[in-house]
Amino acid sequence: MRPLPLPSMDIAHVLARTEFVVFVELVFRYLNPTTPFSRAWYIEAMASALMDVADGSERRLQITVPPRHLKSIMVSVAYPAWLLGRKPETRIICASYGQDFAAILSRSFRKVIQSDWYAQIFPETASSIIRDTEVDVGTRQGGYRFATAVGGTVTGIGADLIIIDDLMKAQDAASAELRAKAQRFVDEALMTRLDKKKTGAVIAIQQRLHEDDVSAHLSAKGAYRHLNLPAIAVTDEIIPLSRGRTHVRRIGDILNPEREPLEVLEELRRDIGTRGFEAQYQQNPSPQEGDYIRWEKVQFYETPPPRERLEKVVHSWDLASSCEPKAAYSVGSVWGFDGASWLLLDVVRARLTYPDLLDRVRAERSKWQADVILVENASVGHALVPQLMKDFRGEGERRHHAVQCRPYAIKPRLGKADRFYASVEPLYTGACKLPRSAPWLDVLRQEMLTFPASTYDDQVDSVSQFIAWSQGRRVDALLNPGSRREPRRRD
Missing domain, CATH: 3.40.50.300 (P-loop containing nucleotide triphosphate hydrolases)
Incomplete structure (x- = not known):
């Protein structure tokens, strides 16, 4: 029985x-x-x-x-x-x-x-x-x-x-x-x-x-070990469950959509303010001023295409003049145009002396077969741009010649905060996209979310410098050569 x-x-x-x-x-x-x-x-x-x-x-x-x-x-x-x-x-x-x-x-x-x-x-x-x-x-x-x-x-x-x-x-x-x-x-x-x-x-x-x-x-x-569970996902994750199972969480996924759907969370954001919401619900306690970007509105791409499938590649450098342990970083962001959007492909972030910095910029230029290099016209940028122009003109040592890659000295018209604030909209519309996953993405996200009160803002400067340039007239001449003469003006 x-x-x-x-x-x-x-x-x-x-x-x-x-x-x-x-x-x-x-x-x-x-x-x-x-x-x-x-x-x-x-x-x-x-x-x-x-x-x-x-x-x-x-x-x-x-x-x-x-x-x-x-x-x-x-x-x-x-x-x-x-x-x-x-x-x-x-x-x-x-x-x-x-x-x-x-x-x-x-x-x-x-x-x-x-x-x-x-x-x-x-x-x-x-x-x-x-x-x-x-x-x-x-x-x-x-x-x-x-x-x-x-x-x-x-x-x-x-x-x-x-x-x-x-x-x-x-x-x-x-x-x-x-x-x-x-x-x-x-x-x-x-x-x-x-x-x-x-x-x-x-x-x-x-x-x-x-x-x-x-x-x-x-x-x-x-x-x-840190199990971080924000109300609205800010990264793609595979989270372990019991008995060998996992949960795949995508950027923008709501933690508990039945009890606290997106409209309820947005109401909470309005009620307690962005700072309180980011800290208690998003587990991102940004400083008081860190309200410049809404990460859940940023557009992302899945897999970076190979270089041969990209129409153009542009590097944007924000340079520092010291390699001391607590000094600012030199940051280069690498962007590729896939025919529809500019994709952030890589971020280089290091403290380097000027000779090492010049070598690194040249190495990244060669690695990515870059078409354009943007350098802020400040600090060591005053010395770097003339060197890159010599490479562009085929002068100096032959091994450094890069006649396909045009450097531009960028002189910002706005302050840091205004430049970054103006740069977020292309990230929302998909004109510029970030990767869903990358080894450097968490550090970049934290800096962007806490700007301008973050300890460092070099990545923000590099990204906003590129996005501002990508919305200007020079980019039309880059993507559509021969369609019109490149305007003679300073960036």
Whole structure:
């Protein structure tokens, strides 16, 4: 006789012991009985990343996600309950921005582990609770979930896992003193609590609030896997899910289109302002002035065509005069015309002395078989352009001759900010396009989004210089030689 199938809830209980995402759903339904649960792909992505920490394949994890996307229930409530259910000896410290918020999360955690359904899934742990206070729940096996907040004490408390859940409130992010206090709390209080430094794990889940917030502080350490989930995708990604599955996310995809479709997000942008929206929802805490470009409106191309399929190639150089470690960069952007649009093919960004810079410009010219080189008529550009003109005229050393490549000295008519502001429209219309993926794209995007308050603006200058030129009369003569005489004027 075949056994009868288990009731669905019993099946869920069995799965919840090994599948964290199933356990999360049970926790959510229990704490929010009147609210429907939607197992969106990003929930599975976060659950998969957390399971990687549980099995030891990851030791440092950072998740950035917009508000009200289940992050605290998932990481500060469900995850400690699941870990203690599987291993009641696990010692966990959960840290938040304030003691009141830490207590709210602790009460939700206690409610879960005191429930009948939790006892059915993890009977050993449920029967092992010997200590149960608002901030500290412990088992007889020596495990616990200890709740604290910035400035709170953790003296004498060791941990196998530290969970950092929003160490700052949005209204405090503008304070350099409070940002530094939160960072010191991480470094001097929390990180010292890991008993086994080789195996101890740290999970940080938060929304971005400032370019110098705790998330940036952790990222600078270089050891954290970062699962970044902006409300509107700004890059193409393949994001791991559980059981070997993946989710393909394209630029412009909405994180949760059922609950927060694009029109709702645009209303939020208007309500809280571009800066607040970019930080909390896009995980891009740009400086106050960084409102010059809307990345989701930029047009992209898929695959760069080979050189022989491009009608023309133009290089745009913004040059620096120093190679010191903190000096500005020399940047060259490479653009190719495919018959319909100018495509950004490459970005060269380096600190070089003048002789090395001249060699690099010549090497890139040869590599791309460039037709035009644009050089800002400033700084070392005054020396570079005459050298490139000699190459164009076939003078000097034969190996440097480049009679097919005309250099132009560009004298800007507008200031940096006005030039960049005027250059974004061709990126929206598709007259100029960026690649969907490139090794240098993230750095370029960050600089463009935070301009003019970004640390460096050399890439912005190179791009806006080219786009301004591409909209002028000289480009007609380049693309349609013989159609009319090239005007005799300065760029």
